[in-house]
Amino acid sequence: MVRKTADKPEETPEQAGPLDRHLRDYAGYNIKRASNIMQSNAAKALDPYGLRITTFSALCVIVDNPDVTQSQLAAALNMERSNTVLIIDSLEEINLIGRFRVPTDRRSYALRATLAGIKRRDAAARALAKAEEERLVNLSPEERAQLADLLRRIDPLD
Amino acid sequence: MVRKTADKPEETPEQAGPLDRHLRDYAGYNIKRASNIMQSNAAKALDPYGLRITTFSALCVIVDNPDVTQSQLAAALNMERSNTVLIIDSLEEINLIGRFRVPTDRRSYALRATLAGIKRRDAAARALAKAEEERLVNLSPEERAQLADLLRRIDPLD
């Protein structure tokens, strides 16, 4: 491809500052950057336990809510029902949870964690808490609570 | 596949509350949920301008920093150099930016927005600001500033 040449390096940018200074005015930009960091951090922490972020999240909900259905799980995690299927499949394949038929509604499954699932969740949860801790050293407990509060006012949650 | 049946619906969960109550203790979980909302919101706002979030972000940086290189752009947006290539390609294809050879370093390109690129950025930026505004109605200006501050202490940025 033919490329033109920048004959003169032009004037230096009017106002100095970081290259992304304009973008930093967007809450979404700041949230996304922080999210990326927390996500890759979490993924690394969970990897030794054979869990991804989505499978860990699902496992967590199932451990804490025995007999939850896939639809309830999808709603709780704000994801599409179709996307829960493979997540549940992979948790079931490694015997961390089981699908059980519900006599009163044969369309749905009651999801239950196995003993191994509970143990795996507990261990992974501790590792994740520790990994987050390292990332949040700059925030006091009050600030962390405030961050959670501000974020929940963006995401109505319930 | 053979499925067992849940003979007894078991006891109701010990402590009540949302199904994801355990997960809400993780900053990463709260950030991710808020991030998903802001991202899909931003994507919808930018779509009419033919921009995705990543192309808009890149365009923004290029408009504000004429003659920035792809490596600088990648560093500013915290992304891999390899992933900037297709983003820059697509911005160039629709004539919003141009790649210009740098006489002093023939390895790199100086990226510059075209007039159309500047106009497109400005229009998209306004639409995005408006869309974010609607999502952040529950946060006062002070709270938005505080959120940005807290997030930047997670992401060291510079």
Add this chain to the structure above:
DNA sequence: ACTATTAGTTATGTTCTATAGCTATATTCG
């Protein structure tokens, strides 16, 4: 000059997310 580094590129793979359509079962309501 020889080596190491940098800029851009290509190819590839994973993960997350979203949509449409399907089957089986439940529910609603005329």
Add this chain to the structure above:
DNA sequence: CGAATATAGCTATAGAACATAACTAATAGT
């Protein structure tokens, strides 16, 4: 009751963001 409608789970597929490895060309270091 029976027909229409809704729900639960599943399949297939696609887009987008993100990451890694390996390559070429050009530059910088020694």
